[in-house]
Amino acid sequence: MPVHAIAVGPGPLTAAEVLAVARANAPVRLTPEARDLVVESRERVRGLAAEPRAVYGVSTGFGALATRHIPAERRADLQRSLVRSHAAGTGPAVESEVVRAMMALRLRTLAAGRSGVRPETVDALVGMLNAGLTPVVHEYGSLGCSGDLAPLAAVALALMGEGEVIDGEGRRRPAAEALPAAGLRPVELAEKEGLALTNGTDGMLGMLLLALADLRRLLDVADVTAAMTVEALLGTDRVFADDLQRLRPHPGQAVSAARMTALLAGSEIMASHRGPDCPLVQDAYSLRCAPQVHGAARDTLDHASSVAERELAAVIDNPVVLPDGRVESNGNFHGAPLAYVLDFLAIPLADVASMAERRTDRMLDVHRSHGLPPFLAVDAGVDSGHMIAQYTQAAIVSELKRLATPASVDSIPSSAMQEDHVSLGWSAARKLRRAVDGLTSVLAVELVTSARALDLRAPLRPAAATGAVRDLLRGTVPPPGPDRHLAPEIHAAEELVRSGAVLTVVAGHLPSGPATDHDHPPAADPRPR
Numbered sequence: 001m002p003v004h005a006i007a008v009g010p011g012p013l014t015a016a017e018v019l020a021v022a023r024a025n026a027p028v029r030l031t032p033e034a035r036d037l038v039v040e041s042r043e044r045v046r047g048l049a050a051e052p053r054a055v056y057g058v059s060t061g062f063g064a065l066a067t068r069h070i071p072a073e074r075r076a077d078l079q080r081s082l083v084r085s086h087a088a089g090t091g092p093a094v095e096s097e098v099v100r101a102m103m104a105l106r107l108r109t110l111a112a113g114r115s116g117v118r119p120e121t122v123d124a125l126v127g128m129l130n131a132g133l134t135p136v137v138h139e140y141g142s143l144g145c146s147g148d149l150a151p152l153a154a155v156a157l158a159l160m161g162e163g164e165v166i167d168g169e170g171r172r173r174p175a176a177e178a179l180p181a182a183g184l185r186p187v188e189l190a191e192k193e194g195l196a197l198t199n200g201t202d203g204m205l206g207m208l209l210l211a212l213a214d215l216r217r218l219l220d221v222a223d224v225t226a227a228m229t230v231e232a233l234l235g236t237d238r239v240f241a242d243d244l245q246r247l248r249p250h251p252g253q254a255v256s257a258a259r260m261t262a263l264l265a266g267s268e269i270m271a272s273h274r275g276p277d278c279p280l281v282q283d284a285y286s287l288r289c290a291p292q293v294h295g296a297a298r299d300t301l302d303h304a305s306s307v308a309e310r311e312l313a314a315v316i317d318n319p320v321v322l323p324d325g326r327v328e329s330n331g332n333f334h335g336a337p338l339a340y341v342l343d344f345l346a347i348p349l350a351d352v353a354s355m356a357e358r359r360t361d362r363m364l365d366v367h368r369s370h371g372l373p374p375f376l377a378v379d380a381g382v383d384s385g386h387m388i389a390q391y392t393q394a395a396i397v398s399e400l401k402r403l404a405t406p407a408s409v410d411s412i413p414s415s416a417m418q419e420d421h422v423s424l425g426w427s428a429a430r431k432l433r434r435a436v437d438g439l440t441s442v443l444a445v446e447l448v449t450s451a452r453a454l455d456l457r458a459p460l461r462p463a464a465a466t467g468a469v470r471d472l473l474r475g476t477v478p479p480p481g482p483d484r485h486l487a488p489e490i491h492a493a494e495e496l497v498r499s500g501a502v503l504t505v506v507a508g509h510l511p512s513g514p515a516t517d518h519d520h521p522p523a524a525d526p527r528p529r
Helices: 016-024 034-050 072-086 096-111 121-130 147-161 174-183 193-197 202-234 251-261 291-312 336-364 387-403 425-456 464-474 488-497 501-506
Strands: 006-007 028-030 090-093 138-140 164-166 172-174
Touching: 006 016, 006 096, 006 387, 016 096, 016 202, 016 291, 028 034, 028 096, 028 121, 034 096, 034 121, 072 147, 072 193, 096 121, 096 147, 096 193, 096 202, 121 147, 138 147, 147 174, 147 193, 147 202, 164 174, 172 174, 202 251, 202 336, 202 464, 202 488, 202 501, 251 291, 251 464, 291 336, 291 425, 336 387, 336 425, 387 425, 387 488, 425 464, 425 488, 464 488, 488 501
Parallel strands: 006 028
Antiparallel strands: 090 138, 164 172
8 A cells, every 4th residue: 555755844743754754665745834944943053153153053063072163164074084083883783764763853843943053954764764765774773862862863874875775676785886876966064954863762762662562562562472372281260360459440451351352252262161160279470460460561651652742853963053043052862761661661561471471382282272282282202392482481581570670770871071960761662672582482492382372272162362372372372282393383473563463453343432331341251269
């Protein structure tokens, strides 16, 4: 489907618009209102540049070198030197979606008319995005204060026709070659523009927005895989009933419990043990408390989203041109608000993964799986079943616990103690991205394992929703049989999780609202709980 151009004006972009630019390569355009504000603020900077007094970022050096006044004839050199020296990143190239999100967010700040850049510089950034040219940005170099200097400098370097870019065909090319091939001209930066292009928190915010979108999907998938495991382990859905959830009115918990209730509706497996003869008393915490853990993660996600919304409305630059014409220094480039929530999200993510790993382990343990074969093997002893798939989960969960160690509690001084406290928000964002990938893999293993366990409960049939997910997986992963190469099956499940296919399949079996109908709770399970 065609992707409509995103209008970038002085107002905030939405998260969906940033994601469209980052992941769907949506084109962008500058609104007339934004262009007028850009012209107006540039005139103010032009006037300051002509004055004999030193103005930070206009006629001075930067950081600890801000005390030096730079004569007019050297200011173009100053801008080039700033960008070249600040583009000092190292390590592997950052993902293109991160760089495009960062570019879109920097464009939005420039469009607010508070940075004093020229219209042609803004147009150059628009042109690069629309041409599908993504500057090569390296992973290491940002301290998260003053913003994401090294990553944004790599973008500015490409605008100048230096450094490297990834073109629309995925080729890594010199910017000096790729720009003219796309009909673009390198920019010669003027006063203030080097700072305006590099002094922002756009990398951190971009990665937060991408992670929020991924985590909303993954928490929905976690409800699905948890429900499949509850069903496979002959658990009860009575504990998810709305009247019980209302006793602890956390909104995320209510959503997860209602989703799991709806996912398990009509299950023959669940109905098979709803009588007084069932010897089970209470399910393990990893089953019974799934809504509480998933729900707390959802509520944490909502808090992080509120921070992102405020950041989307922010103008991050230093100095800034105010509506009354003043040019003032400020500290809004500090990444603490973003760093905290980026770190915070890694904690519930690790916990959700840990709980999923515990559920998987229960399905493999003959002493706790209520009749399932050891490790779900067809011929236990000859076959190992899913034994090592759980090892993989355990290894990832251990890594996720390490990634949950916050970066924002650290700080390391720089720039001759001028920048004596930094946020390390970029580092928090990078580890969160790795954690998102880890949770995807952990849920994929639970999906593969619970689907196999449901098959082994035949002839009893699972619920319509969980059965549909099992059938979706069976399109690429065969049913239970002798041991076979398991890694491709986990990879196939990862793709189903990552693509949203799992949620598409269950959508028709869930209520249209965020939760199920509170007026019709599930029938009571007679077993004591």
